Amino acid sequence: MMNYKQLFRLPFDVVKRITSYIIKEINEYRYPYKKRYKKLIANYKLCGLDQTREIHLSYLNSLLKELGFPLYDESNGMYSEHLIIFAAIASSNFKIKNILEIGTYDAKTSMILATLFPESTIRTIDLEDDNPLFLQTYDRNENVDKFIRLRNKLIKKKNNIKFIQSNSLRITLMEQLPKQDLIWVDGAHGYPVVTSDITNCISLMHENTILMCDDIWKKSRNNDSIYKSNAGFQTLEAFSKARVIKNIYLRKRIGKKFNGNYKFISFSRLKNNQK
Numbered sequence: 687m688m689n690y691k692q693l694f695r696l697p698f699d700v701v702k703r704i705t706s707y708i709i710k711e712i713n714e715y716r717y718p719y720k721k722r723y724k725k726l727i728a729n730y731k732l733c734g735l736d737q738t739r740e741i742h743l744s745y746l747n748s749l750l751k752e753l754g755f756p757l758y759d760e761s762n763g764m765y766s767e768h769l770i771i772f773a774a775i776a777s778s779n780f781k782i783k784n785i786l787e788i789g790t791y792d793a794k795t796s797m798i799l800a801t802l803f804p805e806s807t808i809r810t811i812d813l814e815d816d817n818p819l820f821l822q823t824y825d826r827n828e829n830v831d832k833f834i835r836l837r838n839k840l841i842k843k844k845n846n847i848k849f850i851q852s853n854s855l856r857i858t859l860m861e862q863l864p865k866q867d868l869i870w871v872d873g874a875h876g877y878p879v880v881t882s883d884i885t886n887c888i889s890l891m892h893e894n895t896i897l898m899c900d901d902i903w904k905k906s907r908n909n910d911s912i913y914k915s916n917a918g919f920q921t922l923e924a925f926s927k928a929r930v931i932k933n934i935y936l937r938k939r940i941g942k943k944f945n946g947n948y949k950f951i952s953f954s955r956l957k958n959n960q961k
Contacts (some may be wrong), residue, residue: 713946722940726767729936733953735774746773749801755794760939764791767938768870768900768951769798775868775896776802782867786890787811788854788883789872789900791824792833793840793847799870800844809863810841811850811873823912855879857886865892872900876915884921888930888956897954902935905948922952929957 730737746769747757758765775782782803787796790812799808813820815834821827841849850860854873857863869887874880880899887897902918909915925931935950 709946710942714942717945719940719942719945722937722945726937726940729934729953730771730774732934733771733936734780735771735778739770739774742770742773742777745777746770746798749773749798753797753801755798760941761943764794766900766951767936767940768898769795771898771936771951771953772799772802780867780894780896782806784864784866785809785868785870786863786866786887787870787872788887789870790837790841790849791872793837793849795870795872796847796849797840797844799868800846803868804846806867807846807848808844809848809850811852811854811857813853814851817853854886855882857883857890863890866890866895867892869895869897870900871898871918874912875901875903875918876909876911876913877917879911880915880918881921884918884925888925891931891956893956893958895956897931897952899952899954901938902950902952903948904935904950918952919950922954925954926957931955932957 727737727739730739736742743758750757756762756765758769760766783806785799785803785806785808787799787808787810790796790810793810796808796810799806815830821830826833838849841847852860866887869890871880871883871887873883884897884899891897899918899922901914902922903914903916904919906914906916909917922931922933926933931954934953936953938944938949938951
């Protein structure tokens with residue numbers, strides 16, 4: 687068995703991998719997969735969704751195959767529990783006619799929503815192509831023309847997608863936006879944008895609206911304005927304490943690789959619609 691003196695003689699990257707492995711094993715022991723899965727299914731019930739997650743996953747995969755996208759794998763880029771939740775909503779009794787997405791990125795989520803809800807209108811908002819922030823984030827400045835071309839090509843495949851290029855903070859000036867049935871907030875995750883996005887979206891909710899937000903960190907030592915921040919969680923909780931909305935938090939990913947982090951998908955309804 688390796689002692690601590692031998693451990694310190696190893697290259698840094700090897701020590702890092704060993705340390706990461708140990709931490710994962712400790713996290714798995716403290717909060718095993720069965721408990722995480724059970725908690726996730728319990729939260730599906732709290733959200734008013736059917737708890738047969740595997741059926742929703744199968745349905746999602748059939749649509750992903752139809753679209754020519756890879757099958758669901760939570761280790762694959764944008765894929766996470768939110769897609770399975772969307773599939774569960776599509777299979778529910780919720781009436782979804784108007785969908786708002788903040789943060790179009792490559793339009794794959796827009797395509798999935800447009801396929802899951804073919805009778806709905808998906809309004810997806812992202813920054814203008816020449817906006818400096820658009821160019822600087824997600825490494826788009828290196829191959830921005832190709833990124834834009836592929837995104838626009840996807841959007842044109844669905845007639846029920848309306849692409850709005852604007853700063854999401856301007857939602858308050860978009861008088862043409864109706865009340866929404868499903869809202870997906872996946873723009874900048876830090877202050878002040880995520881707080882404004884959530885606030886603006888709450889004003890677009892009716893008694894049956896579902897508001898969902900991506901990358902909700904309950905705890906975060908390091909916060910930035912774009913990628914990682916607990917600003918979304920703090921904002922949602924502030925509205926909850928004010929008795930405006932009720933929040934349920936579902937793990938973004940449940941595999942062993944992701945155990946031990948504090949990243950969630952939020953599922954919110956107006957408080958006056960809660961028992």
